[in-house]
Amino acid sequence: MPKPIIALDADGVLLDYHVAYRNAWLKAFNHLPAPKDSNAYWPVDRWDVRKLDGDELAHFRGFFDEEFWRTIPAVDGAILACNQMHAAGFELVCVSAIESRFENARLENLRNLGFPIHRVIATSSSHDGISPKAAALSLLNPIAFVDDYLPYHRGVPESIHRALITRETNGTPNIGAELGNIDTYHQDLLAFSKWWLENFPKLSS
Template sequence: MRRPVIALDADGVLLDFHLAYAAAWQRAFGHFPDERDPQAYWPMDRWKVPRLGMFRRQRFKSEFGEFFWSSVPPVEGAVQACHRLRDAGFDLVCVSALDARFEAARLHNLRSLDFPIERVIATGNRETERSPKADVVENLRPAAFVDDYLPYFRGIPDSVHKALVLRAPNGSPNTGPELASVGSIHQNLAEFSRAWLSR
């Protein structure tokens, strides 16, 4: 019999993109940036980094290749939360708004951190009225879909439990009337797993 599936976003849910961003800055420019706002949703607001001109922007963008996407550190407690879900009988699939060419790097990243996840589906991140993840989630038919970006719930079937990870509040897009469309709200994946398994 097929095990029920839980679909999980990567950056902000499983993996700490903010720390990886700061490490990429250090590789590009030789210093780890100071922290400006630990409660900022976007990394440019969290770290004390300047706006970049064209040349320095290209230098920074060059850091976001295979090495970057295979070496993002985990969100605290996320690996353990995934093991609890897996041990409770769920298959875990990572659905990431990432370019398809980095799908294998993302899977390598998760496996190297001991996440019990055997499959990554990269959807790209083109902004439209419908979430770039909606078709994949619809095909997976998971029991729950966990993401930290409210617009990515647009078009997700009503049969799927939508769990929003709020994460950092400052500058967050996770506000407004669309919050009414989600099934539950959590500070992190560990909190979601506890709530989900205690139902």
């Protein structure tokens, strides 16, 4: 019998994009930004950085390369959470809104960190009113999908348990009527894992 699948977002759920963004800024501008708001949702608000545009923005984006996507650190507790779910008999699949050319780098990143994840599905980040992950999730048919970005739950089949990671709240996009589409809310993946393993027998009965 195949194992039931739990689909997991990467940045903000498995991996600490905030830290990676700061390190990319250091490489691009030879300056390590100071912390500004530890409860900011977006990295541009979390760190003391200026808004970029034009050639300067293009220069910065050039550092979001294979090396960047291969070396993002784990969110605190995320590896433990994944090991708990894996040990309980679930297959974990990362569904990430990144360009397909970085799919292997993302998988290598997760494997090098020790995540029990053997598959990454890259969906790109473009979408027309629904989640760019919705089609992939429909095909994958997991029992649960965990993401920290509310719009990426749009169009996800109702048969899939939709869990929202709330994490930092200043400037969060996770507000409004669409919260009604979410089944459960959790501070981080470790909190989800604890809740899921306690409640899955009831949900599946």
